[in-house]
Amino acid sequence: MIITTKKNQEEVLNNLKGRQTVFIVGCGSCASKCGTGDEKAVAEIKEFLEKNGKKVLGSVILDSACDMRLAKKDLVKISDFQDASAVIMLSCGAGGQSVEKISGKDIVSALDSKYVGSTERIGVHRQFCSICGTCILSETEGICPRTRCAKGLLNGPCGSFVNGKCETDQTKDCAWVLIYEKLKKNNKLDKFLKQYIQPKKQSEV
Amino acid sequence: MKFKDKLKSDKFLITAELFPPKGTDISVFLKRAACLTGLDAVNVTDNQRASMRVGSLAMCKLLLEMNIEPVLQLASRDKNRIALQSELLSAAVLGIENVLIISGDHPNAGEYAGTKTVYDLDTIQLIKTARLLETGVDLAGKKLSGSPKFCVGAVVNPSAEPHELQALMFEKKVNAGAEFFQTQTIFNTAQYKLFLEKINHSGVKVLPGVTLIKSPKFMQFLQKLPGVNIPQEVQDRINGACDPLAEGMRICSETIRELRSFSDGVHIMAIGMEEYIPEIIKNSL
Ligand code: SF4
Ligand code: SF4
Numbered sequence: 001m002i003i004t005t006k007k008n009q010e011e012v013l014n015n016l017k018g019r020q021t022v023f024i025v026g027c028g029s030c031a032s033k034c035g036t037g038d039e040k041a042v043a044e045i046k047e048f049l050e051k052n053g054k055k056v057l058g059s060v061i062l063d064s065a066c067d068m069r070l071a072k073k074d075l076v077k078i079s080d081f082q083d084a085s086a087v088i089m090l091s092c093g094a095g096g097q098s099v100e101k102i103s104g105k106d107i108v109s110a111l112d113s114k115y116v117g118s119t120e121r122i123g124v125h126r127q128f129c130s131i132c133g134t135c136i137l138s139e140t141e142g143i144c145p146r147t148r149c150a151k152g153l154l155n156g157p158c159g160s161f162v163n164g165k166c167e168t169d170q171t172k173d174c175a176w177v178l179i180y181e182k183l184k185k186n187n188k189l190d191k192f193l194k195q196y197i198q199p200k201k202q203s204e205v
Numbered sequence: 206m207k208f209k210d211k212l213k214s215d216k217f218l219i220t221a222e223l224f225p226p227k228g229t230d231i232s233v234f235l236k237r238a239a240c241l242t243g244l245d246a247v248n249v250t251d252n253q254r255a256s257m258r259v260g261s262l263a264m265c266k267l268l269l270e271m272n273i274e275p276v277l278q279l280a281s282r283d284k285n286r287i288a289l290q291s292e293l294l295s296a297a298v299l300g301i302e303n304v305l306i307i308s309g310d311h312p313n314a315g316e317y318a319g320t321k322t323v324y325d326l327d328t329i330q331l332i333k334t335a336r337l338l339e340t341g342v343d344l345a346g347k348k349l350s351g352s353p354k355f356c357v358g359a360v361v362n363p364s365a366e367p368h369e370l371q372a373l374m375f376e377k378k379v380n381a382g383a384e385f386f387q388t389q390t391i392f393n394t395a396q397y398k399l400f401l402e403k404i405n406h407s408g409v410k411v412l413p414g415v416t417l418i419k420s421p422k423f424m425q426f427l428q429k430l431p432g433v434n435i436p437q438e439v440q441d442r443i444n445g446a447c448d449p450l451a452e453g454m455r456i457c458s459e460t461i462r463e464l465r466s467f468s469d470g471v472h473i474m475a476i477g478m479e480e481y482i483p484e485i486i487k488n489s490l
Contacts, residue, residue: 150311151282151322155329156374158308159362159389160431167431168313180370193373196381199286199330199344 001030002092003117003125004037009048012110016086019106022049023084024059025075025099027091029066033119036111037061037090045088045110057084065095072102081105132200139197141182148175154197208246208274208303209356212385212410218470220276220387220412221482222248223268225259231267237479238268244482245470246303248276248387252283255315262292265301276358277301280309285325286334286344293335297353305358305387306331329381332357336382359383363391363400363413365432372404379409387472390416390427392436394463401467410469415460417475417485418443418453450478454485461489 016022024042031037039061046056058080063070075081086106089096092113100107117125130147136154137144146152150168157176160167164177183192211218221241226234241247247268249261265275277296284292296304308328312320326334334344341352359378365371375386386406391397391413401411418424418435424443427433439456446452461471475482 150313151308151324151327153308153324153327155327156377157370158328159360159365159371159374160310161365162431163366168311177367177370180367180373184369189369189373193376193380196329196333199326 001033001117001119002094003114003127004031004034004092004111005114006036006041007110007112009045012045012088012108013049013052013054015108016049016054016088019085020053021055021057021083021085022088022108023057023078023081023086024088025065025081025090025095026059026061027065027095028061029064031065031091031095031111032061035123037065037095041090045090049088057081062091062095065089065091066098068098068102071095071098075099075103134200136197139195141179141186141188143175143179143182145175145179148173148178155195156192207356208276209384211245212356216245216470217465217468218245218410218412219473219486220244220246220248220470221473221475221479222250222276222278223264223479224250224253224477225261225264227256227258229259231259231264234264235267235271237477238271238273240480240483242271242273243486244273246274246276248278248305248472251278251280251307251309253278254310255282255312255317255320257317262295262299262301265296266299269300274303275301276303276305278305278307279331280307281324281326281328281331282309282312283323285323289326289331290334290338290343293338293355294349294353297355302354303356303358304335305360306335306383307360328359329377332359332378332381332383356385357383358385358387360388361386361404361411362389362432363397364389364434368400368403372400375404375406379405384409386411388413390414390433390474392434392439392460394460394468397464398467412470412472413464413468414472414474415457415464417457417473417478417481418449419476419478420449420453423476450481454481454488457485458488461485465489 026042027037042059049056062074086108089107089109096107096109115127116129118128120126132146150166161174161177166172166174183189221244249264251261252258261277265277268275306328312318335355335357338353341349361375362371397413421444442452443449464471473482
């Protein structure tokens with residue numbers, strides 16, 4: 001799912017600039033799972049905005065803000081949505097743009113979209129995939145170096161891993177050491193030696 | 206004799222490296238370079254540690270004018286495949302034959318944290334790209350009018366564990382077309398010898414990196430770098446010396462003397478103290 005975090009509330013207020021009337025749109029998919037676009041998050045930002053003199057005309061939580069058909073069906077008939085001078089989005093950037101596309105409204109994003117995350121346990125997410133368009137997991141033992149190597153190196157590591165950790169962050173495993181360990185365990189080091197992954201082709205972008 | 210030809214000889218090869226200036230004043234660079242005229246080649250770093258400096262290419266050209274054979278360091282960090290190939294062709298046009306292909310330190314640790322990193326090609330892909338250009342075509346499959354000739358180098362880190370992974374990477378880089386290697390800094394020649402025994406380095410030359418420790422403060426800085434392990438004995442010698450620079454030079458000379466018995470050569474990193482390199486070399490004989 002898309003991992004989102006809440007923006008600093010002052011930043012949201014600042015981005016509203018002169019606009020007084022707002023409508024809040026949450027998202028029932030990823031942002032709800034992250035606790036950034038659910039009922040509680042909507043209530044929280046509503047309270048903050050009202051305390052700061054804004055008029056909140058209404059709010060809704062869409063099933064998936066990124067589904068333009070649903071967004072259109074659920075939103076256009078709400079007159080408070082139509083009347084508001086700005087729409088506060090508690091969704092990822094795709095959700096915000098979907099709502100903009102179907103309504104043409106002024107969008108103020110209250111979340112930052114971080115990455116596509118796998119959930120390890122509640123509240124702990126890991127970035128494993130960066131949606132590159134040409135998956136090479138079958139070549140790299142199911143561990144993605146495009147995403148999990150800080151330099152996105154496809155044919156092997158740089159020289160700076162230390163004790164299995166990445167040069168850029170001693171708390172992060174070096175993706176290539178992980179791949180190496182798996183290859184070694186499965187007696188496939190020869191595959192690593194012989195394999196060459198080409199630069200991404202234009203047609204694959 | 207050109208560096209490329211020397212790689213085929215039995216000569217103990219000595220290279221060093223220079224940092225381009227941060228700004229347009231090249232006087233210090235030229236002064237340091239003037240101390241290195243007797244070396245087999247001199248590397249010019251490419252925005253090392255992800256700092257911003259004059260480009261390696263311009264400074265390599267200045268070295269050529271001083272009759273010093275330059276090694277252009279080319280990091281895949283900052284340039285996409287168009288810029289990388291263009292840089293390689295530019296080097297060839299200026300008469301710069303030696304290129305050292307590196308991925309480059311990640312900007313996260315440097316003064317430009319948060320900048321967009323490129324890494325469009327990795328080191329293996331970039332080594333192959335240099336070799337491809339020599340055949341008269343580029344990565345898009347287009348014909349070149351006039352093809353370059355390179356002497357392609359790469360890096361290996363003898364101290365990074367697991368050693369086996371570095372050894373495999375070394376072999377991959379050789380297979381991709383690397384002709385010579387320079388390594389990250391080593392302090393223990395016996396350990397380096399063990400690493401050499403583990404890798405198949407026939408046909409290519411490996412020049413281990415040796416760093417001049419100029420002060421206790423500099424030693425502290427070095428130790429913070431990823432993968433740098435300074436033996437206790439060296440630390441004690443530097444910390445206990447009344448003239449740490451002289452002691453650092455002695456350590457360097459001793460290391461090089463030991464290397465002379467089994468290594469292809471040495472790559473000296475003096476980090477601003479290049480004027481002492483001729484003396485270090487003299488005392489290593
Ligand atoms: S290669 Fe990595 S980034 Fe690309 S699709 Fe596969 S997992 Fe995702
Ligand atoms: S240390 Fe490992 S994960 Fe980090 S940049 Fe180098 S190869 Fe990639």
